[in-house]
Amino acid sequence: MRLxxxxxGTNDIDTLKDAPTDTPLGQILVxxxxxxxxxxxxxxxxxxxxxxxxxxxxxxxxHHHHVHxxxxxxxxxxxxxxxxxxxxxxxxxxxxxxxxxxxxxxFGIDPVTGADxxxxxxxxDADLPASRHIGSLVPRGICSVTLNLVPGHREQG
Amino acid sequence: xxxxxGGDALEAPTDPAEVALHSDLASPNLLAAADDxxxxxxxxxxxxxxAWIALGDARVGLxxxxxxxxxxxxxxxxxxxxxxxxxxxERWPRGGxxxxxxRPDWSPSNGGAPYLACDRVALRGHPDWARxxxxxxxxxxxxxxxxxxxxxxxxxxxxxxAVTS
Numbered sequence: 001m002r003l004x005x006x007x008x009g010t011n012d013i014d015t016l017k018d019a020p021t022d023t024p025l026g027q028i029l030v031x032x033x034x035x036x037x038x039x040x041x042x043x044x045x046x047x048x049x050x051x052x053x054x055x056x057x058x059x060x061x062x063h064h065h066h067v068h069x070x071x072x073x074x075x076x077x078x079x080x081x082x083x084x085x086x087x088x089x090x091x092x093x094x095x096x097x098x099x100x101x102x103x104x105x106x107f108g109i110d111p112v113t114g115a116d117x118x119x120x121x122x123x124x125d126a127d128l129p130a131s132r133h134i135g136s137l138v139p140r141g142i143c144s145v146t147l148n149l150v151p152g153h154r155e156q157g
Numbered sequence: 158x159x160x161x162x163g164g165d166a167l168e169a170p171t172d173p174a175e176v177a178l179h180s181d182l183a184s185p186n187l188l189a190a191a192d193d194x195x196x197x198x199x200x201x202x203x204x205x206x207x208a209w210i211a212l213g214d215a216r217v218g219l220x221x222x223x224x225x226x227x228x229x230x231x232x233x234x235x236x237x238x239x240x241x242x243x244x245x246x247e248r249w250p251r252g253g254x255x256x257x258x259x260r261p262d263w264s265p266s267n268g269g270a271p272y273l274a275c276d277r278v279a280l281r282g283h284p285d286w287a288r289x290x291x292x293x294x295x296x297x298x299x300x301x302x303x304x305x306x307x308x309x310x311x312x313x314x315x316x317x318x319a320v321t322s
Contacts, residue, residue, distance in 0.1 A: 002188075002192065004185060004188075004189045004192075011186070012185075012186070013185040013186055013189055014185060015185040015188060015189075063192070064189075064192040066189070115314075124292070125291035125292050125293075126291070126292040126293070127293065127310075129306050129310065130310060130313075131190070131193070131195060131306070153274075153289075153290045153291070153293045154257075155272050155273060155274055155279070155283070155286065155290065157283055157285065157286075
């Protein structure tokens with residue numbers, strides 16, 4: 001089983017090929033710090049580091065899994081849109097896509113307008129990819145992030 | 158993924174573009190995207206990469222010319238993964254923003270290129286994009302993941318037309 005290991009504050013993923021499914025996660029995740037929460041795939045509840053993958057996932061159903069470790073149990077995402085702010089709850093393994101969907105709903109934006117909107121970190125002009133995980137935007141030491149909801153760049157001319 | 162390189166298979170590649178491409182194609186972020194069913198690489202022989210983008214349950218192929226990678230952006234075109242040739246216009250993706258990206262009025266006369274700031278051909282015809290589109294435009298710090306992620310994002314909601322015999 002292949003594991004993709006996601007760490008706080010970075011989009012760089014570590015890969016563990018042929019991860020043992022019967023070994024406690026705490027022995028597999030070499031970078032995890034005591035107190036870190038560990039999330040598997042899109043499950044919003046953290047798992048115990050003492051249990052093995054075989055106790056969490058249906059071994060054989062997939063050949064890969066994503067494991068996220070982060071000091072935050074939850075991350076407060078404050079989304080700014082047209083001068084207003086809405087707080088969208090997230091866990092480190094929540095995707096930008098999910099935050100975007102929830103933010104559009106929270107602001108009451110119609111789907112047509114919403115289809116052209118993207119999330120960006122303040123002070124940047126890079127659209128955050130939908131597949132990116134919120135935990136990768138939040139380094140150790142904080143459990144919150146502010147994102148701007150703005151129209152995406154469109155090629156013209 | 159079938160991983161092949163040009164030249165003698167026993168010799169390590171010396172072209173820095175090939176070395177950089179090889180490294181990026183092996184990146185965990187790209188492998189994860191493929192495992193997650195979002196996009197991936199079918200095969201490559203420098204400087205050409207054959208990639209795929211998920212459109213629902215289907216996949217659309219992309220042929221990418223990666224000469225001078227990553228100093229130059231890849232040059233992409235839609236690709237028929239079965240026939241191993243250019244995807245005919247009548248089978249191009251539809252819906253969502255597909256026809257703003259693979260524009261019937263522009264892409265065919267530009268080698269089938271996507272109208273995106275990550276693509277070499279599109280950028281060549283729009284030198285102002287580096288200024289007006291900021292970080293969306295290709296630069297030498299970007300990787301194959303960035304290219305495929307942009308195409309995948311642009312094709313969200315698109316579908317492949319049903320093939321009629």
